[in-house]
Amino acid sequence: MSKYVSLTEEEKAYLDSKIVLRKYLKGQYLVQQGDICKYECYVVSGCTKTSYVDDLGQEHIIMFSIEDWWTSDMASFINQSPADFNIQFLENTELIAISHDVIEDLYKHVPKLERFFRQVVEKAFIASQKRVVRNLSMTAKDRYLFFKEQYPEIEQRIPQYMVASYLGITKEFLSKIKSQLIMDQ
């Protein structure tokens, strides 16, 4: 955080006393669709998948979070209402987890954090809007190339069908794109 807001030693100590380091195993969930999302989380190590399961039981992958990303079902976290998304751990994962009560308390005691979290949300919102634009404007091949840039080395960490789901294409079409890219080289 100190990259974005300058905190006094006292503020740092207060923050340290309030945030919690949590560890999850691969396969566990931070939140499941319909439950309340308890934490806003910073990924220290590991990987999460945010997805939506539609009425036909099909899963749509909205985003991944890796090291140095934030993750939560924000609507659920802020309003303490049922979550729209599942957030599952794709690897054993270490998080800094901030609960709803704690974040409100932090805003009261360390008002500078309002600025920090405003910037976190701004970035998330921009990323979400840019994803809409990419889906409207880029070919699947270009979306795949962008994906590799945005999540470097994540492909070695997660199954291909998840990459395909995130890109909104079939696994078979993704293989075809990858063969094409190898041939292009």
Place this chain on the structure above:
Amino acid sequence: MSKYVSLTEEEKAYLDSKIVLRKYLKGQYLVQQGDICKYECYVVSGCTKTSYVDDLGQEHIIMFSIEDWWTSDMASFINQSPADFNIQFLENTELIAISHDVIEDLYKHVPKLERFFRQVVEKAFIASQKRVVRNLSMTAKDRYLFFKEQYPEIEQRIPQYMVASYLGITKEFLSKIKSQLIMDQ
């Protein structure tokens, strides 16, 4: 703003001295794709359309803003970088416009506004994610019903083809949905 943060008389006066009321005519643009978005705006009266024109020249409507909504190309505004979107006025429109320099100055002089704008962005982000979920999970008919709820009476204000574009369906399919709904009554 005083609904969300309590400001002193002095803070209110400072705010008043900094923000600008701007008027635009129907057809004008707040920002065009590729230009820098100069203002973060609160709609006092009127209506705007945020859209993206793809490489084939097809326009995709991302959102509308009516009274009491905020509008800007946020990535462009924050980073003062080329805009991804067009924001056009669909009616003569009155806005409270806050420029990039002014907003940074306001954060410095009235830090409480960090909280206010954090909440504005949180709501925008949640709305954007919920739109993704609706597109994945709802039928066109349900999306149309939701649209009518979200933007009450906007249908009397904008052309049908724009409603269809926002919903990601053809004008013909939208007519079909509307006839169906009348028959259902």
